[in-house]
Amino acid sequence: MSWTDERVEILKTMWGEGKSASQIAKELGGVTRNAVIGKVHRLGLSNRNGGGGSTAAKAAEPAKKDSAQAAAKPAKAAEKPRPAPEPANTPKTDAARPAEAAPAAASAPEPTPLRRTIVPAGQPLPPQPSANEISPEALASVREVEKKAKKLSLMELTERTCKWPIGDPATEEFWFCGLPVQAGKPYCEAHVGVAFQPMSSRRDRRR
DNA sequence: CCCTGATTCGC
DNA sequence: GCGAATCAGG
Numbered sequence: 643m644s645w646t647d648e649r650v651e652i653l654k655t656m657w658g659e660g661k662s663a664s665q666i667a668k669e670l671g672g673v674t675r676n677a678v679i680g681k682v683h684r685l686g687l688s689n690r691n692g693g694g695g696s697t698a699a700k701a702a703e704p705a706k707k708d709s710a711q712a713a714a715k716p717a718k719a720a721e722k723p724r725p726a727p728e729p730a731n732t733p734k735t736d737a738a739r740p741a742e743a744a745p746a747a748a749s750a751p752e753p754t755p756l757r758r759t760i761v762p763a764g765q766p767l768p769p770q771p772s773a774n775e776i777s778p779e780a781l782a783s784v785r786e787v788e789k790k791a792k793k794l795s796l797m798e799l800t801e802r803t804c805k806w807p808i809g810d811p812a813t814e815e816f817w818f819c820g821l822p823v824q825a826g827k828p829y830c831e832a833h834v835g836v837a838f839q840p841m842s843s844r845r846d847r848r849r
Numbered sequence: 850c851c852c853t854g855a856t857t858c859g860c
Numbered sequence: 861g862c863g864a865a866t867c868a869g870g
Contacts, residue, residue: 664852673863674863676863677862679855680856680862683856802851822851824870825853825869
């Protein structure tokens, strides 16, 4: 497979939308995520904004044995042909909402058939409409997950099993989720969702 | 172990 | 230019 204009465009679009290299590679087919990343770099569009689950922009410290490329890239800011896709958004409360939620929502398209906001390639994903409150989806997925829980005991927990407790510790009805955790988090995707709340929502527990 | 992107370097 | 291997990290 070669990087045809079409494929490059898909790459640019998806990368711009925050898709991961592996996702893009899978989408394109015939290439590995390494190839995608390599291409991304060669195209000069590496640092995309994100934060969240992004681990990028960490290796700024070469610390090589040989003095190959001392000063890396002092000024790389290349303008992107992507004008602020935010026409007239008027957040009443605003309160700086970077993109903390975006990656989380786009990180698990496979397992959870939540909202599959497929964007017809062509134009980048404009705003990130889905303001993530607690989101009924999150709660729903938690309930869903609890049904699929592996019901692990304390002793069975490992570093990569969700440690979300389910049930009442005072009864027999108690176990841990046990599903695979996402990154370095203690919980699975769904439970991370409810454990790490935006600090919004949940405000009123109006019971 | 899963995953992420970054970088290097032979091709 | 390409991308596997490697690196660095969550």
